[in-house]
Amino acid sequence: MILRRPALLGEETGSAPAEFVLVAGLLTLVTLSVMQLGLVLHVRNTALDAASEGARFAALADAGLERGRSRTEELLTTALGPGYAGGVSAAYGDAAGQAIVVVSVRVPLPLIGMAGLPEGLEVTGRAALEAPAAAPTAG
Known part of the structure; x- marks a missing residue:
């Protein structure tokens, strides 16, 4: 006697390629997001270090x-290229009665595949x- 499976369960043949495509797409998206975050953090940290060193x-x-x-x-x-060195400004300032130098850097954010954020960072x-005593203070 031959036992057959009930027709309600159906067969799962052919489901592996569909699952692979779904999982691979999701893993690719997560990997690219982590790489994008790493690139943005690298640009931010490099710009912050350059501004501090310049000050x-x-x-x-x-x-x-x-x-x-x-400088x-x-x-x-x-460190980053000539496209990132355009928005540098320096000024004298005052912090709690102490004369300071303030160097500000505005850099574009390297967003891959995304539009927006034209003001950068x-x-x-x-x-x-x-x-x-040799430098004027901002008032």
Whole structure:
């Protein structure tokens, strides 16, 4: 006597390729998202480090704002490329009565396959002036 399975259960032949396509698509999306996040964090951290280094350089007793700004642009060009070094500004400021140098950097966010965020990302580096009497303070 031959036993047959009930017709209600159906067969699962051919379901493996469909499951593979669904799982592979999801894993690809997750992998690309993690890579995108890593790229954005790399650009942010590099810009923040360049701004801080430029502020420290400009705060030296024999340096000035222009030298700090150019140092920041040089670091950004070396680490990220010339397209990231365009939005650098430097100014004197005041923090709790202490004269400081403030270097701001605006960089575009490298979003792959996404539109929007035209303003990019802005980071700021600050450093206390070595010779505060030689530099004007912002008021």
